[in-house]
Amino acid sequence: MNWLRLREMVRKELRQMFRDPRMARLVFISPIIQLVVFGYAVTTDVHNTPTYVVDLDQTQESRSLVATLTAGGYFRVVGRSDRPSDLRRVLDRGDALFGLEIPRGFASDLSQGQAVVQILVDGTSANTATTAQGYAVGIVNDFGSKAIPIRGTPSGVELRAQVWYNSNLESRVYNVPATAGIIILLMCLMLTSLSIVRERELGTLEQLMVSPLRPVELILGKTLPVVGVAMIDLLLVSLVATLWFGIPIRGSISLLVLSSLFYVVAGLGMGLLVSTISDTQQEAFMSMYLIFLPAMLLSGFMFPVSSMPEVFQKITLLNPIRYFLETLRSIFLKGAGISVLWPQVLALAVMGVVALGFATRRFRKRIG
Numbered sequence: 001m002n003w004l005r006l007r008e009m010v011r012k013e014l015r016q017m018f019r020d021p022r023m024a025r026l027v028f029i030s031p032i033i034q035l036v037v038f039g040y041a042v043t044t045d046v047h048n049t050p051t052y053v054v055d056l057d058q059t060q061e062s063r064s065l066v067a068t069l070t071a072g073g074y075f076r077v078v079g080r081s082d083r084p085s086d087l088r089r090v091l092d093r094g095d096a097l098f099g100l101e102i103p104r105g106f107a108s109d110l111s112q113g114q115a116v117v118q119i120l121v122d123g124t125s126a127n128t129a130t131t132a133q134g135y136a137v138g139i140v141n142d143f144g145s146k147a148i149p150i151r152g153t154p155s156g157v158e159l160r161a162q163v164w165y166n167s168n169l170e171s172r173v174y175n176v177p178a179t180a181g182i183i184i185l186l187m188c189l190m191l192t193s194l195s196i197v198r199e200r201e202l203g204t205l206e207q208l209m210v211s212p213l214r215p216v217e218l219i220l221g222k223t224l225p226v227v228g229v230a231m232i233d234l235l236l237v238s239l240v241a242t243l244w245f246g247i248p249i250r251g252s253i254s255l256l257v258l259s260s261l262f263y264v265v266a267g268l269g270m271g272l273l274v275s276t277i278s279d280t281q282q283e284a285f286m287s288m289y290l291i292f293l294p295a296m297l298l299s300g301f302m303f304p305v306s307s308m309p310e311v312f313q314k315i316t317l318l319n320p321i322r323y324f325l326e327t328l329r330s331i332f333l334k335g336a337g338i339s340v341l342w343p344q345v346l347a348l349a350v351m352g353v354v355a356l357g358f359a360t361r362r363f364r365k366r367i368g
Contacts, residue, residue: 005212009221017195017225027191031183031233035240038179044171046131048076052096054087055080057106065102065117068143074135087120097122098132115144165333176245177328178301180237184260185267185295185321187233189288191226192271197284219360223268230264231257241332250335259327259341262348266320269355276362295321320351 018024051070055062069075078096081087087099099120109115119136121129166173238256241247249256270291278284297303298312299321305313316322323344330336330344338345 002212002214002217005214006217006221006224009217010224013195013221013225017191017229027187027229028233028236031187031237032240034183035176035179035237036244039172039176039241039245042171042175042179044127044131045169046074046128046135049074049098049128049132050078050096051075051098051100052079052081052087052090053077054082054084054099054101056082056084056104057102058082059107061107061110062102065106065140065143066100069100069136069139072135072139074132074139091120091122094122097125097128098136100136110144113144172245173247173333174329175301176241176247177332178299178325180234180241181263181321181324181328182296182299182301183237184230184234184264185270185324186292188226188230188264188267189271189274189292191229192223192268193274193278193284193288194281195226196222196272196275197278197281201280216360219272223272223356226268226271227261227264230267231260234260234264247332249332251331252337255338255341255345256328256331259324259331259345259348262345262352263320263324265352266348266355269352269357269359272356272359273362276359295319298322299325301325318351320348320355323347323351 017027053066055066066077070077075098079086079090084101087101090096091099101118101120103116103118106115106117117140119133119140121133123129234257238249242249271288274284274287274291278287298305298308298316298319300316301321305316305322308316327341327344327348330341
């Protein structure tokens with residue numbers, strides 16, 4: 001390998017990549033904008049859920065229950081009625097997502113420890129409905145446990161819960177590091193697959209092949225600049241995550257860099273693989289998303305891997321995003337070290353080497 005030729009190839013790629021000022025904004029500013037937007041938009045937290053109340057009891061206890069339900073900010077009363085049929089109609093129209101019906105005799109039943117209330121939840125949004133239902137059940141049970149001892153009924157078991165790593169249970173703290181990993185992979189796929197196909201479309205790839213450059217030098221010259229750009233993007237999104245969203249990096253920075261490097265190499269291998277099966281930029285773009293979207297959905301980014309069917313859980317073992325997201329979240333939130341994360345880091349290293357090696361071999365056959 002001629003290091004001088006490789007250096008000139010890398011310099012040529014960097015000049016070509018940033019010849020258009022808009023490209024620099026796309027590469028370095030776009031990930032920051034995406035992280036900020038997704039950091040606020042991608043959330044499973046439930047706040048101000050539109051709630052309709054049917055209070056058939058009209059007592060101090062029933063009003064106290066409604067006040068307790070809305071005090072935490074999870075529910076917001078948008079209407080009241082004394083007719084149960086109104087609650088069904090409001091849910092049908094979509095004017096409310098949550099309904100609370102308090103029956104007659106609630107106060108007297110509560111004094112005897114036998115009170116019953118009904119909640120109705122719009123299940124068209126399953127995640128919101130499940131979370132809202134869980135909050136409501138907890139609030140109502142807590143209200144009942146506090147109200148009964150006041151009337152002399154002995155209390156039962158006292159539960160004291162403590163949450164580690166994310167004490168406020170904010171989904172943003174969980175999602176922002178994962179979003180950073182998704183953005184990094186997207187940039188790797190776009191820069192690698194589209195740049196090589198663009199060379200083929202313009203006819204300059206054949207010119208490079210008849211130059212003194214060896215195939216390995218050509219491949220390294222195409223991929224090394226992307227590695228540098230991806231690592232700079234990692235630095236930028238990590239700064240945004242820590243400085244803007246206030247998510248501390250509790251673990252090792254060096255471990256974060258090492259695992260990210262293996263992850264980027266795996267992404268480059270996927271990008272090269274896309275370039276070997278594509279003849280035009282449009283085809284490469286569509287092929288890239290054919291790989292990217294299933295990989296994202298099967299990574300644990302939006303849905304826990306443990307909740308997937310067993311066959312899909314096994315498929316996720318071949319997905320580098322899964323291992324990187326586990327590593328990112330553990331380093332950011334738990335402060336985990338290599339003694340805990342070595343299986344994920346090893347998997348990323350193996351996938352990076354295999355993906356880049358396989359894609360490079362196909363690429364050399366394609367241009368050879």
